[in-house]
Amino acid sequence: DGGITQSPKYLFRKEGQNVTLSCEQNLNHDAMYWYRQDPGQGLRLIYYSQIVNDFQKGDIAEGYSVSREKKESFPLTVTSAQKNPTAFYLCASSPKATNEKLFFGSGTQLSVL
Amino acid sequence: QKEVEQDPGPLSVPEGAIVSLNCTYSNSAFQYFMWYRQYSRKGPELLMYTYSSGNKEDGRFTAQVDKSSKYISLFIRDSQPSDSATYLCAMRATNFGNEKLTFGTGTRLTIIP
Numbered sequence: 001d002g003g004i005t006q007s008p009k010y011l012f013r014k015e016g017q018n019v020t021l022s023c024e025q026n027l028n029h030d031a032m033y034w035y036r037q038d039p040g041q042g043l044r045l046i047y048y049s050q051i052v053n054d055f056q057k058g059d060i061a062e063g064y065s066v067s068r069e070k071k072e073s074f075p076l077t078v079t080s081a082q083k084n085p086t087a088f089y090l091c092a093s094s095p096k097a098t099n100e101k102l103f104f105g106s107g108t109q110l111s112v113l
Numbered sequence: 114q115k116e117v118e119q120d121p122g123p124l125s126v127p128e129g130a131i132v133s134l135n136c137t138y139s140n141s142a143f144q145y146f147m148w149y150r151q152y153s154r155k156g157p158e159l160l161m162y163t164y165s166s167g168n169k170e171d172g173r174f175t176a177q178v179d180k181s182s183k184y185i186s187l188f189i190r191d192s193q194p195s196d197s198a199t200y201l202c203a204m205r206a207t208n209f210g211n212e213k214l215t216f217g218t219g220t221r222l223t224i225i226p
Contacts, residue, residue: 004156040121042201042216043157058213090156100145100205100214104156 003027006091006105012113013078013085021076021108023091029103030096032074036060037088037107046089049074050096078110086112116140119202119217127225132189136202136217139183143204143215146178148187151199151219160200161187192224 004025013019025032031050035043045058049068063082068074074093078085088109092102119136126132134148144165149157161176163169163185169176175188185204189196202217 006156040218042117042119042218043203043214045213048213088154092156100147100203101159101162102149102157102214104158106156107154109154 004091004093004103004105006089006108008108009106011108011110013110014113016080018077018079019110021078021089021091021110023074023076023105024072025074025093025103026072027093027095027103028071029093030071031094032068033092033094033102034058034064034066034074034076035090035092037090043090046076085110114139116215117202117204117217120220121218123221123223125223125225126192128192128194130192130224132187132192132196132222132224134187134189134200134202134220134222136185136204137183138185138204138215140204140206140215141180141183142206144207145205146176146185147203147214148174148176149201149203149216151201153198157201194224194226197223 007022033048034046044060047066049055065077090107091105117138146163148161150160151157163176166178166180173190177186199219199221201219203214205214
C-alpha cells in the first residue's frame with residue numbers, strides 16, 4: 001500500500017522546545033517537500049529536496065531545519081527560533097523535482113502549549 | 114498583489130448543481146495548472162492537471178485555462194455531497210530554477226443534499 005506517512009497527527013510544543021515531524025514515503029519518489037498551511041492562506045513551501053543529501057530553502061525556511069539522509073525520509077524540525085509555529089504541516093513527494101503532480105501526506109497539526 | 118488569487122468562499126450549492134471555481138494569476142510564465150481537492154484536516158489530492166491553454170475533462174470535472182486572461186476554472190457537474198471540500202488551484206512556471214508550485218488560498222465548497 002504505497003503512500004506518504006506523516007506522524008504524529010497532532011503535536012504540541014512548549015516554548016523554547018524543538019520538535020520534529022516525521023515524513024516517510026514508499027513511492028520511490030526522488031523529490032520531497034514540506035509545506036505549511038495556515039487558515040486563509042495558501043500552502044507555503046518551507047523546504048524541498050530533489051535528491052538524497054541535498055535540500056533547498058523554500059519561501060519560509062527561517063526557524064525550520066530538514067535532513068534527507070534516506071530517499072524515503074524527510075523529517076522537519078521546528079526550532080525554538082520559529083516564533084509562530086502553530087499551523088498544519090504537510091509533507092509531499094513527486095517522482096522528480098519538475099513533476100507538478102504532488103502526492104501529499106495526511107498532515108500534522110502543531111500547536112503551542 | 115498575490116501571484117495567485119482565489120476566492121475563499123465559502124460556497125454552498127444544492128446537490129446536482131453545476132459548480133464553478135476560479136483562480137486568477139499575474140505571472141505570465143505560469144504554464145502548468147492544477148486543481149487539488151482537500152478534505153478537512155487531510156492532505157490535498159490532485160484532481161486535474163493541465164498544460165498551457167485549453168480544456169480538460171475527467172468524468173464530472175472540467176478544467177479550463179485561459180492564458181490570455183490569466184484565468185483558470187474548475188467546473189463540477191452533477192455535484193454530490195462527497196464533493197464538499199476545499200479546492201486549491203496551483204501553478205508552475207517552466208523556466209529552470211523556478212520549479213516550485215504557487216498555490217491559491219483555496220475555496221471551501223459545501224454541497225447541500
